């Protein structure tokens with residue numbers, strides 16, 4: 001799939017879980033220079049099914065780590081869920097808000 005991210009940050013501002021896989025909380029905590037307990041207390045919560053930790057959201061529903069310039073504060077260690085979009089997964093919700101995927105839906109790239 002040809003895909004050129006426009007770095008608009010829209011996918012990081014959509015309300016929804018950013019679930020953490022095993023070991024990711026420790027990796028992000030280390031990147032931020034935080035103790036794992038302090039990190040989980042400040043930045044994580046349980047998903048509704050109590051099956052995972054997820055990142056907390058801003059009051060408007062966006063990810064806590066999206067910055068004003070649309071960059072990710074934890075880019076080098078962002079969760080696998082984030083790394084996988086849109087190459088390994090996409091949803092109708094995200095397809096609707098991603099300008100590059102919308103272009104694909106209207107006939108230009110991606111191939």
Ligand code: SF4
Nearest residue numbers: 012063065066072082
């Ligand atoms: S962790 Fe980074 S890439 Fe993932 S949703 Fe948050 S800001 Fe976006």
Ligand code: SF4
Nearest residue numbers: 005006008009011098
């Ligand atoms: S919504 Fe699409 S174009 Fe915008 S940052 Fe996310 S992946 Fe890139």
